[in-house]
Amino acid sequence: MLRFILGRLLVSIAVFLGISVLLFALVRSAPGDPLDMYFDPMSFQGPDREAALAAAREQLGLDKPLPVQYFTWLGEAMRGNLGRSLVSGRPVSSVMTERLQNSSSLMLAALLISLLLGIAAGLLAALKRNTAVDYVLSAASLVALSIPVFFLSLVGMYVFGVKLGWLPTAGMNEPGGGALSGLRHLVLPAVILGFSGAAAYMRWGRASVLDVLDRDYMVTARSKGLSTSRVVWRHGVHNALIPLITVVSMQIPTLFSGAVIVEQIFAWPGMGRFAVDSITARDYPAIMGFVMFVAVLVVLCNLVADVLYAIVDPRIRL
Template sequence: MRNYIIKRILLLIPILFIVALIAFFITNLMPGDPVRVILGNMAAEAEIVRVKASLGLDQPLIVRFFKWLANIVRGNFGDSLYLNAPVSQVLAERIRPTFLIAVFAEVFGITAGLLLGILAAVKHRKFLDQFSITISLFGISIPSFWLALILMYIFSVRLGWFPVSGYEPFAEAGLGTFKYIVLPAVTLAFMQAGLIARMTRSAMLDTLKHDYIRTAKSKGLSTYSIVFKHALKNSMLPIITVIGHNFAVLLGGTWIVETIFVIPGTGFMAINAIMRRDIPVIQASIIFVALIYVVLNLLVDLSYAFLNPKIRYQ
């Protein structure tokens, strides 16, 4: 196991290098001049040249790449061109609401998805099975921006249960922070629940056909014991894969929902950075998302050994 973990960690280095290479050159080849965005279109040419030199943007692209790469290895992503603050500090501040939304969405999605998937498998080809399939297809198919607007209209505008938009940190609002999190989390949870429900149903249907399940039934074990202690436990490998991938998507992909609800998370930060041509923030956002994906994929792979003792990593 230790050798496998070391190999996988070493394998992350070339993956992240390729991501960094793509992120750097794509962001620097984007149309638009970030210096003109900072100074405005009416800025004097001498001032533009001076600012470019101070930011190092007058150097050859390949030189800037290796300097930037050396800095990010040390955890230095540079300074935001617009916010005039270290990118790492900005990212650390913005990750809190994103993490809260992702965790709540994943909890809602796992709970609803597992329940729907288990009911569909146990009541195969019955009403509950058809109901579960319909709900899961609805969750997978509905665009998140449309669902966000519908939930906002019903629960914020019409009922007034939750704020229409905005966010207050936990240090200032206490438990009141969660009223800003519920609607974005539920919006994202719909898709997660649909994916998890379909995978749970498929895995459970396959497991329930095995001989040891029929043996458990012949011994008179309760339905609860058969479903949760035997069938679900032995169906968890593909479900865990979906859950791990979904959580990575949530942490790195809340951009649309955060923009709609005006949540100052990493997604909202990245969208604003793209509009402002804030290259260091865009680059850090891409690296952040890639790092989340590779780390969570590693954790999912390692979890297989705990769920199935037959799996041994070399």
């Protein structure tokens, strides 16, 4: 098992380095000059502006060759220093830590809702296949997958925030509000994100369990007189976990990096809004910090998924 994990870890490190080189080259090759955000073009013109730009470029190391810039950035990033934002002047790592804390509460709540609803509905639909329960759950999942998340967010805001007045529709908390106020702000965006993810988990869970139920070892277990619940939970669900592990490992980075629409609609100051603001401002250190965070998250989730595969099915270690 240890040899298997070390092998996957070495592959993950190589993938991470390849991603870092590619992304650094792509970001640096984007049109425009990041130093345009440093100076107001109307403040001064002519030689003074050119001299100021040259001094700032030298100070930030942007005058060095790209390979030197890359290795300098990578060395600092390995020590946790992602540079300073060109817009705010604050360390990128500090800004990302604040935004990550905000996103974590939203994404973990959404993931928990997705898993509970999706896996339970998928298992129920598989056990009740070709019945009214199966048809209703399958139709509901298709409807949920078809509804754009921005439309679902606007409907939720209108119904539960405007018409009923049960839940707030913007921000993370009220001024001076406590934990209860923060929880009320969390409910609506988390449920909307969780509902969208649950539909995908339901489809995958149903297909995985149905694939397992007709296997020879399931028929053998039933023929031995084992109860239906024991056969399903001990043999069925256990062997149907691998596809679900794959889906969840891909969904976690998507939740942190792809929930831009929900965070924008609900004015949630998370990683998604941080990415949009950084790209709009051409803030290269912030863009690189965000993209590398997502890359590390993808690599780590895939590494954890590989380890879980080996735990669920020991044959994979070979």
